[in-house]
Amino acid sequence: MRGLTHRAVDEAAGLPSGSTSNLARTRAALLELALARLTELEMRALAPALSAGPGDLADLSDLPGRMAEAIHIQLSDRRRTLARYELALEATRRPELRRIYDQAGRRFRDPAVALLTALGSADPVRHARQLVAYGEGLMFDAIAGAGATPTLAELDDAMRDLLAGMLR
Template sequence: MSSPDRRTLIADTAIATVATAGLRGLTHRAIDTAAGLPAGSTSYYFRTRTALIGACYARIAELDLDDFDSGQPVPSDAGQSVAREEAAAAIGALLHRWLTTGRDRQLARYELSLEAARTPELGTALHQAGLAARARAAAALAALGAARPAEAADVLVAWTEGVLFDRLVGAMARTRPAPDPAELTAVARRMLDAALGVGSPGG
């Protein structure tokens, strides 16, 4: 296995470990074992725990942005209202993915974000990931006619984070029904309409 592939394997294994065991389970030895690698492999590529956490956060950001990019609808020629509906469906589908098949990755992201907030060395990776997400959102909102795309993106990203946190680890998370694509699209439609109203007359 080449070095880049092994780095990715280690990061993916570490993310899965954090999702199931929390940061207390994140040790070099545990990742070697879970990844089926020779002892010392993780510490060879990521010598400190901080470096390993940084690799996890970078990998999560990469995968999240890939999900965002792959889920964007093809620009519609049928009018802005149709384009907005397609965008709401895309956001709803993205939320559904992150609440189901991508659930562990999002749980790990919350764990790692708290650690990054406490560790100056990790702050840059957290900041860069946030900038990238907002840039993607701003571009999409500008295409939909947002008057102030950057401000609208801040709102949309914050609300998306709120929905994810509430449904994954909020006080009512354990009693909520399974994520429903139609319901999440309806939620996304309301978030999108409100975000697009930022900076508009009466918005």
């Protein structure tokens, strides 16, 4: 995170020196903008996998594949996912960033609650939290941990097993 500076952003974007400072006066503002942009990029990348609403899912068989695809998308862009982990850690030290990070997280968790509710979960809020945590754990293990990167088929099997246990 030390490398994220106004000067570094100006250089990376090919902007005149001081341009970033005009938009984000402080380091906190720069981090907030970075998190907002990262959330936008993730939402755009995941839209094809997660675009279906509860009414679009004919049965449980479609959801594990969509979740596996979403995780696979995140794993395919290691740089973006690592940046999110860095910002997550930074948010543990900055309450103003924590609020924004938590708000961004709700954009992913709330649809999971809706999907699990529609599919008959006995406790959709708890199950959504577990579903997101499971996916995050798979990603972290593959990107920052000691695990291998799972294939799309392996992710599909993992999500199928998890959801079958939640929705029995």
